[in-house]
Amino acid sequence: MLDFKHVKKSFKNVPVLNDFNLHINKGELFVLVGPSGSGKTTTLKMINRLIDPMSGTIEFEGQNINKIPLHDLRSQIGYVLQQIALFPNMTVAENISLLPDLQKWPKDKQRKRVDDLLLGVGLPPEDYRKRMPSDLSGGEQQRIGILRAIATEPKLILMDEPFSALDPISKKTLQDVVINLHEELHNTIVFITHDMSEALRLGTRIGIMHDGNLIQVGTPDEIRRAPKNSFVSEFFGLDQPNMHFDLTEMIQNSFGIPFDETADYPIISAKTTFKELIPILAEHAVVNVQDDNHHILGTINAQSLVRYDASMANSEVTH
Numbered sequence: 001m002l003d004f005k006h007v008k009k010s011f012k013n014v015p016v017l018n019d020f021n022l023h024i025n026k027g028e029l030f031v032l033v034g035p036s037g038s039g040k041t042t043t044l045k046m047i048n049r050l051i052d053p054m055s056g057t058i059e060f061e062g063q064n065i066n067k068i069p070l071h072d073l074r075s076q077i078g079y080v081l082q083q084i085a086l087f088p089n090m091t092v093a094e095n096i097s098l099l100p101d102l103q104k105w106p107k108d109k110q111r112k113r114v115d116d117l118l119l120g121v122g123l124p125p126e127d128y129r130k131r132m133p134s135d136l137s138g139g140e141q142q143r144i145g146i147l148r149a150i151a152t153e154p155k156l157i158l159m160d161e162p163f164s165a166l167d168p169i170s171k172k173t174l175q176d177v178v179i180n181l182h183e184e185l186h187n188t189i190v191f192i193t194h195d196m197s198e199a200l201r202l203g204t205r206i207g208i209m210h211d212g213n214l215i216q217v218g219t220p221d222e223i224r225r226a227p228k229n230s231f232v233s234e235f236f237g238l239d240q241p242n243m244h245f246d247l248t249e250m251i252q253n254s255f256g257i258p259f260d261e262t263a264d265y266p267i268i269s270a271k272t273t274f275k276e277l278i279p280i281l282a283e284h285a286v287v288n289v290q291d292d293n294h295h296i297l298g299t300i301n302a303q304s305l306v307r308y309d310a311s312m313a314n315s316e317v318t319h
């Protein structure tokens with residue numbers, strides 16, 4: 001779907017992207033994560049040609065984006081920004097149907113689309129359709145921002161830190177909205193964040209950026225199991241000595257997988273530490289966990305660990 005090939009960019013002779021290469025598959029929810037100034041927004045803006053690379057090429061569905069008429073390119077791409085950018089003088093329905101209207105959809109089709117989209121994110125259309133943006137909470141406004149970006153079902157959606165200004169609870173709700181929309185529509189999403197727990201929660205794959213370089217690309221599982229260097233482990237908190245981690249709690253909170261008494265999985269102690277567990281799960285895909293009395297408490301895999309850790313990170317933010 002998207003290919004960055006040897007892309008370089010500098011601003012005033014300061015390199016921002018160094019020989020950037022990345023392939024994003026159709027249908028992925030790809031998260032670009034990295035600290036402030038690592039080059040994430042610059043990368044995203046190059047996709048819809050808000051910024052031009054100095055060298056290298058970007059391909060959209062196999063075609064160099066410079067060869068695609070700008071209007072055609074942008075009409076296939078939805079864009080959700082950190083700053084909520086609804087038109088204040090337009091109702092919710094008018095904001096959402098902005099692009100369908102420009103594309104001259106019949107009015108009844110526009111109305112149906114608006115209602116379906118509002119229902120899909122839990123906002124009753126009869127209540128919300130005619131509201132003005134000023135009559136919505138920040139989280140609701142950002143939900144409308146997302147609906148506006150997906151109203152015409154673009155092939156690609158770019159999201160630049162869309163939830164960073166929201167409180168943790170709204171943030172989690174909106175993350176669920178994105179996960180559900182992606183599961184339903186299977187569109188390709190490139191999502192930027194500097195929040196590692198958001199990256200782990202959302203990404204089907206994650207690209208980690210640092211100082212204009214793509215340090216590692218992988219699934220949340222792969223990154224957890226094998227962080228490429230100390231920057232990645234520090235960024236994802238894999239080296240935190242006092243990180244709260246409790247295998248019994250993980251199983252009690254249903255992060256495990258169903259116990260299979262016919263399977264002969266290795267058995268580990270419930271007291272196994274996070275650091276000890278990573279190499280074990282890298283070697284054995286699934287393990288059983290037992291308490292001091294040799295009672296099996298449950299079964300876990302790497303996915304359990306990722307989900308548990310993301311939930312811990314979220315609850316740390318929440319409380």
Ligand SMILES: Nc1ncnc2c1ncn2[C@@H]1O[C@H](COP(=O)(O)OP(=O)(O)OP(=O)(O)O)[C@@H](O)[C@H]1O
Pocket residue numbers: 011012016034035036037038039040041042043194
């Ligand atoms: N138009 C510009 N002119 C000069 N420097 C720029 C310009 N745009 C970005 N930069 C610089 O390029 C670097 C990368 O910026 P970019 O916005 O891509 O980073 P980011 O990873 O998205 O950061 P953040 O998470 O803070 O948004 C930064 O050092 C920034 O100051």
